[in-house]
Amino acid sequence: MASYARSMTNSSDISTPRSTSPSAASAASARSSHSSISNKRMSVSSSRRISAVNPMSSVDVSAIEQAMKMASLDQLRGYVQNTYGEVHQYKNTEYVTKNQAAGYQVLREPLWNKGLSFTPEDRASKNLTGLLPHVMEPLSIQVERCMKMINTRSTDVDKYLYLSSLKDQNTDLFYRVLMDNIRDLMPLVYTPTIGDVCLQYSTLYTRPEALYISIKQRKSIRTMLRNWPYPNPEICVVTDGSRILGLGDLGVNGVGISIGKLALYTGAAGIHPEKTLPIVLDCGTNNENNLRDPFYLGLRSKRVAPHVAQEFMDEFMEAVAEVYPSMVVQFEDFESEKAFNFLDRYRNKYKCFNDDIQGTGAVILSGYINAVNLSGVPIEEQRLVFMGAGSAGVGVAKQLVEFYTRRGLSEAAAKDKFWLVDTKGLVTKDRGDKLAEHKKYFARIDNNGHQFRTLEEVIEYVKPSALIGLTATFGVFTESVIRALKASVDAGGLQRRPILFPLSNPLTKAECTFEQAVQWTDGTVIFASGSPFAPYTVKTSNGAITYHPNQGNNVYVFPGIGLGAILAKATKITDDMIYTSAASLAASLNADELHKGLIYPRIERVRDASIIVAREVMKAARRGGVSGLPEEQWVEWEEWGDVSLTKFIKERIYNPLVDTHASKI
Ligand SMILES: NC(=O)C1=CN([C@@H]2O[C@H](COP(=O)(O)OP(=O)(O)OC[C@H]3O[C@@H](n4cnc5c(N)ncnc54)[C@H](OP(=O)(O)O)[C@@H]3O)[C@@H](O)[C@H]2O)C=CC1
Ligand SMILES: CC(=O)C(=O)O
Numbered sequence: 151m152a153s154y155a156r157s158m159t160n161s162s163d164i165s166t167p168r169s170t171s172p173s174a175a176s177a178a179s180a181r182s183s184h185s186s187i188s189n190k191r192m193s194v195s196s197s198r199r200i201s202a203v204n205p206m207s208s209v210d211v212s213a214i215e216q217a218m219k220m221a222s223l224d225q226l227r228g229y230v231q232n233t234y235g236e237v238h239q240y241k242n243t244e245y246v247t248k249n250q251a252a253g254y255q256v257l258r259e260p261l262w263n264k265g266l267s268f269t270p271e272d273r274a275s276k277n278l279t280g281l282l283p284h285v286m287e288p289l290s291i292q293v294e295r296c297m298k299m300i301n302t303r304s305t306d307v308d309k310y311l312y313l314s315s316l317k318d319q320n321t322d323l324f325y326r327v328l329m330d331n332i333r334d335l336m337p338l339v340y341t342p343t344i345g346d347v348c349l350q351y352s353t354l355y356t357r358p359e360a361l362y363i364s365i366k367q368r369k370s371i372r373t374m375l376r377n378w379p380y381p382n383p384e385i386c387v388v389t390d391g392s393r394i395l396g397l398g399d400l401g402v403n404g405v406g407i408s409i410g411k412l413a414l415y416t417g418a419a420g421i422h423p424e425k426t427l428p429i430v431l432d433c434g435t436n437n438e439n440n441l442r443d444p445f446y447l448g449l450r451s452k453r454v455a456p457h458v459a460q461e462f463m464d465e466f467m468e469a470v471a472e473v474y475p476s477m478v479v480q481f482e483d484f485e486s487e488k489a490f491n492f493l494d495r496y497r498n499k500y501k502c503f504n505d506d507i508q509g510t511g512a513v514i515l516s517g518y519i520n521a522v523n524l525s526g527v528p529i530e531e532q533r534l535v536f537m538g539a540g541s542a543g544v545g546v547a548k549q550l551v552e553f554y555t556r557r558g559l560s561e562a563a564a565k566d567k568f569w570l571v572d573t574k575g576l577v578t579k580d581r582g583d584k585l586a587e588h589k590k591y592f593a594r595i596d597n598n599g600h601q602f603r604t605l606e607e608v609i610e611y612v613k614p615s616a617l618i619g620l621t622a623t624f625g626v627f628t629e630s631v632i633r634a635l636k637a638s639v640d641a642g643g644l645q646r647r648p649i650l651f652p653l654s655n656p657l658t659k660a661e662c663t664f665e666q667a668v669q670w671t672d673g674t675v676i677f678a679s680g681s682p683f684a685p686y687t688v689k690t691s692n693g694a695i696t697y698h699p700n701q702g703n704n705v706y707v708f709p710g711i712g713l714g715a716i717l718a719k720a721t722k723i724t725d726d727m728i729y730t731s732a733a734s735l736a737a738s739l740n741a742d743e744l745h746k747g748l749i750y751p752r753i754e755r756v757r758d759a760s761i762i763v764a765r766e767v768m769k770a771a772r773r774g775g776v777s778g779l780p781e782e783q784w785v786e787w788e789e790w791g792d793v794s795l796t797k798f799i800k801e802r803i804y805n806p807l808v809d810t811h812a813s814k815i
């Protein structure tokens with residue numbers, strides 16, 4: 151991200167428009183109101199911008215000084231603004247356009263910097279002569295250098311830090327490296343490594359990479375959104391850090407997940423990085439380690455009450471819709487109750503979806519459709535046990551219910567295929583505890599009052615064909631559990647294969663490993679995990695067999711859902727758009743992948759899959775009457791079929807250092 155306070159130094163042969171000079175900017179600011187700031191922002195072309203004056207978000211200094219006198223420094227620690235009032239900024243943020251920028255400005259703005267790829271003409275026209283080594287290098291060599299440097303780093307967090315620094319210097323090169331090496335690098339910018347990064351985010355911190363919105367600043371959300379340096383972002387990932395992967399409440403440190411997911415919106419679907427906005431809402435944290443950590447960057451107080459968090463969220467959603475009307479909002483890693491509440495509260499009002507409930511639901515439905523084809527257990531006979539009844543467990547189970555109802559089953563019959571287990575055992579209506587609202591739909595009554603407290607008991611009772619883990623608890627799929635699952639599909643002596651999806655992230659929270667799953671099912675397992683496991687090779691008397699795991703992670707759908715929603719100019723994200731993402735992903739495997747018995751496309755093809763998902767999501771938006779594209783456009787695409795719509799998408803996505811000028815989103 152561009153640093154916030156880069157001041158512009160004029161070069162003698164580049165004239166600086168009056169409106170971008172610091173003095174003009176402060177004169178303008180004296181006259182301007184918030185609406186004029188907003189107008190000015192809109193008038194800046196959609197070209198990338200860098201700061202021309204110090205735009206530091208100013209606060210009421212005298213009030214702070216006053217407060218400092220009255221309170222000890224320690225009491226003020228953890229936040230700058232000590233009131234709930236609106237921040238008054240002293241200055242407009244003014245930017246130069248890409249065409250106006252020269253010399254170091256160009257090299258320091260990651261979106262403009264092409265590094266060693268700058269041509270001699272660029273170097274002359276942008277005053278770069280001497281500011282770069284003389285060589286002009288092919289991109290492949292630059293990518294190779296980066297990979298060599300990544301491989302010299304001894305820990306995954308260090309590798310992440312190298313990549314993160316590269317992203318801050320040369321956006322195109324970062325994404326080229328990521329896209330060309332997605333199998334090796336996705337586990338660094340995303341799960342599992344991003345989990346370690348989030349745990350240490352405050353200590354690793356060197357520079358801002360997101361919008362950090364504290365509840366203390368809730369009256370200034372619009373100002374903060376407008377301070378974002380790139381114009382008109384179209385997709386944000388927002389978390390309050392309350393349930394980051396399976397790692398629990400990480401507070402403001404959870405911002406790493408917003409950053410990681412958005413890197414994949416670009417890497418895996420081609421949404422232009424300039425259009426992405428990572429956000430963390432800081433409502434405090436109940437994580438004692440954070441509260442004690444001298445480096446912790448968030449509010450040093452317990453989380454606010456749920457009704458206060460909800461008011462804050464209401465204000466946030468209203469502000470986003472007002473400041474960036476075309477923004478798609480992805481809710482990420484909110485603890486379950488908030489996740490369900492916010493989705494219900496906002497889904498019909500704003501363009502939003504919850505990745506953990508809906509994205510996970512879609513990706514696992516997709517994998518399940520393909521897994522059933524391999525399992526030998528007919529789709530009607532499938533019985534599914536879910537270990538974990540949180541946002542992901544219930545989200546996936548509900549998506550699968552929709553699958554069965556779309557196939558003609560009644561809702562009751564579809565629901566009857568699911569048994570959900572939580573820390574108290576099988577979720578039933580009569581087990582004596584107060585069930586969380588989101589568990590009630592799947593709570594069972596078919597147990598004649600008997601309560602099944604362990605997973606083994608549930609498996610013995612249900613005889614499932616599929617076992618799904620979304621518990622954030624390592625190792626709960628024990629040898630006896632997995633062998634019992636295999637036994638239940640083996641019954642009758644048929645050659646059937648168990649479906650086993652330990653989906654929790656990161657790897658340290660996986661319900662079992664791939665190796666265990668292969669060993670305890672004698673190699674028959676159909677396996678998908680949330681974070682990637684390595685292939686597993688077993689030596690045999692006549693050689694070796696290598697088993698290949700699948701990664702069942704919402705990364706296969708959220709990039710395409712976001713891309714499709716943006717390109718369709720969707721006003722809402724409908725259930726049909728989510729369902730369609732699953733169905734289209736399931737159908738996106740190529741012949742080789744099907745032949746190898748995979749249930750998801752190879753991760754190297756995630757971008758191809760995202761384009762298919764985006765195309766079908768767009769069509770679903772139109773079917774649902776939520777696409778803002780003109781009808782004539784749809785009629786034309788219908789005449790030409792998928793080829794023309796696919797072409798439309800491909801022409802609009804970001805392809806670093808190949809055709810960036812052609813990117814329109
Ligand atoms: N692969 C993917 O794409 C995705 C994976 N996930 C992963 O799913 C996991 C869960 O996420 P989420 O649903 O939001 O989390 P929640 O905290 O909302 O839910 C966890 C559920 O697991 C149950 N649980 C925890 N420990 C046990 C145990 N030992 N035995 C039985 N049940 C247990 C909890 O029970 P109780 O309700 O009684 O507390 C709860 O129902 C995380 O690790 C997350 O990373 C999430 C989204 C996508
Ligand atoms: C992948 C994801 O969204 C999660 O683990 O929460």
Ligand SMILES: [Mg+2]
Pocket residue numbers: 395482483505506
């Ligand atoms: Mg998540």
